[in-house]
Amino acid sequence: MKNIVLLGCTGSIGTSTLEVIDGNPDLFSIFLLSAKTNYNKLMKQCKKFNPKYVYLEDKTSASVLKEFCLKEKITVEVILEEEKYFELISSSPVDIVVAGIVGVAGLKPVYHAINNGKRLLLANKESYVSAGEYLNSLASEKGASIFPIDSEHSAIHQCIASSSEMHGDVSEIILTGSGGPFLNTSLKKFNKITPEEAIAHPVWNMGKKISVDSATLMNKGLELIEAKWLFDMEDDCIDLVIHPEGMVHSLVEFRDKSIIAQLSVPDMKIPIAYGLGFPSRIHSGAKKLVLTDIASLTFLKPNFEKFPCLNLAKETLKLGGTAPSLLNAANEEAVHAFLENRIAFNEIPEIISYVMNKIPVGAVKDLDSVLEADKIARSTARKRMKLKNGIIA
Template sequence: MGSTGSIGNSTLNVIEANPGVFSITLLTAESNVDSIFNQIKKFKPKYVYLNDDSSSKELNSRLSSENLKTSLLNEKDYLDTIASNDVEIVVAGVVGIAGLKSIHKAVSAGKRILLANKEAYVVAGELLNTLAELNESTIFPIDSEHSAIHQCLSGKKDTSGGVKKIILTGSGGPFLNRNLKEFIHITPEEAVMHPVWKMGKKISVDSATMMNKGLEVIEAKWLFKIDSEKIDILVHPEGIVHSLVEFEDASLLAQMSVPDMKIPIAYGLGFPERIRSNSQRLSLEKIEQLNFCKPDLKKFPSIRISRASLDSGGTSPSLLNAANEEAVRAFLDKKIYFTQIAEIISFVMDTIPIKTVKELENIFQADTLARKSALTRIHQLRS
């Protein structure tokens, strides 16, 4: 899911590096007809789905003109295919809450899910955990930090035995060493230029605000069933150590590699075996130094806001996520300043009452309310 994005393309590269191991049943994307058409010709999936109607019509025409056998699905059939026996592994690479419905479907059907969509676990972690246990679904994180923790825990997701804390690392983004007084002048073009990773625009801005780390704290709490006070964040500009686990015996385990999403994807696809990632290997003798420091919460208030949201529980993380998505979109569209992203999120969190999450609909309702509130605040800031 999300085959034309960064995660999708990296996944296809790993599959290509392991010929004869995997076959592709379904590719999905939002609207990128050219990219998914080239993927169809190369990987020959049984089915394809595009979320955008006009793009779907264009793709259907191109499939017919070249007499390709891949079937174009509507939304219902696409969701049914995820749950069908044709599918064993689902790679969730769709950004934002847009991927939640399909992830929920895959978990309900007991699939093995490779989760790059951290927002799904942020807003519905407890719900998805309950559903996964009920349907014997296995969820593998394939963002580099949570994959690293999974590996440090020897492929387990149980932190009850001897784990003192987990430490999420992050590069600090492109503005780590920029003076806070200059943050108001940050442009979208600067914010998407990540110093270590090549990613999509939204997640690049999240890295620049360090909201990415805040969301990862919430995700880690549910993925590894660990108390939030046992989750630390360290800034690590080199992006070599992807996360660490400290144990009660004072041992500290770290997972290291070059910063390449193909590595955690290969880990998730092949587990418990190790398969080829088609990535460069880490040369330790070429590393002069590795640096670590605590994040500056004055520069990056999103971390504090995220932790407060986790402590509040219920629909609070849904409000956080939706407000952030709208604020980031407004920043990328040059409607607000970089420093106003956190301000908008705080406004929404203070405005919308928190409700208990009993079902998926509670999350979608909170999401809708938060987006309306965020857009109202964006309009106020512009006028």
């Protein structure tokens, strides 16, 4: 029986993870659930999964949850202190940490999991984009194992694992992306795109932030950077193709020029089950992919002019250092502003580009240098957006 810490338990990754765990009750138990504010959903999860500990970032929500658990006689300890939360992630009873938190907010808990040699199931790509080089070195030192559970990087892991020499046989990894909801939308209409349109993804059901990233293709850009660190690949050995059907989740080309691809229905429970069960395959609860139901599989070159976030990410990949942290922070701020109707959709890459040109790239010496770059980038992005809206910053 493996003890699980689930970070971001009320989001889409967290919900899917609990579905997989529910389908394998003899294999896993919940040690800690964490969320930001959604105590209503967490109440139901506590009743069903009986975790030992729960952490809510919002203290008012935590107090409401604590009263509920006392009233319902649910034997769970509600944690109020962040320090205690990090101690529990690091503690010896924990076997697996699932990082489903969105944004750079996931960086500190990811650090604590890696620093204590845990098996980390990583859906929080922003932490590895911002601090991948540093976290890789730390994982090697502490003996932590990292399993990406976004569909693309999980697919790559599965393809590479099919080779006896693992990374030594790989010549190129090929990420796929659906192209998002605006693949066939004219660039002239991008300034009129609404948040409601941007979060309506054609293949995946995801949170708002990652849905907007998928619409700008920044999600693919972040995945390019993440892939470099997860799979120790040179920049020119990572490629991207647009695959609207969303059935081929990524491909790996080996040195003999054969290509292995991973296919399945688009369901996050599959990569989650792979990470939880590795090296065994466990029940995922996903639907079967019926090959005869697929009319065709399409692969297209990405349009870098139409989706400039891709170019920004590729440039960042070459710069290294704190550049990925600057990119990620500026993107988070711009997406947040767009979702609040404070900037237009086509202004997202403009804000990111401004921040990248404004702030010098530094070296990543430790976690603090990453967080400092993140802080400066956010401040710069906010000031820029205030000026664009005619407000004196």
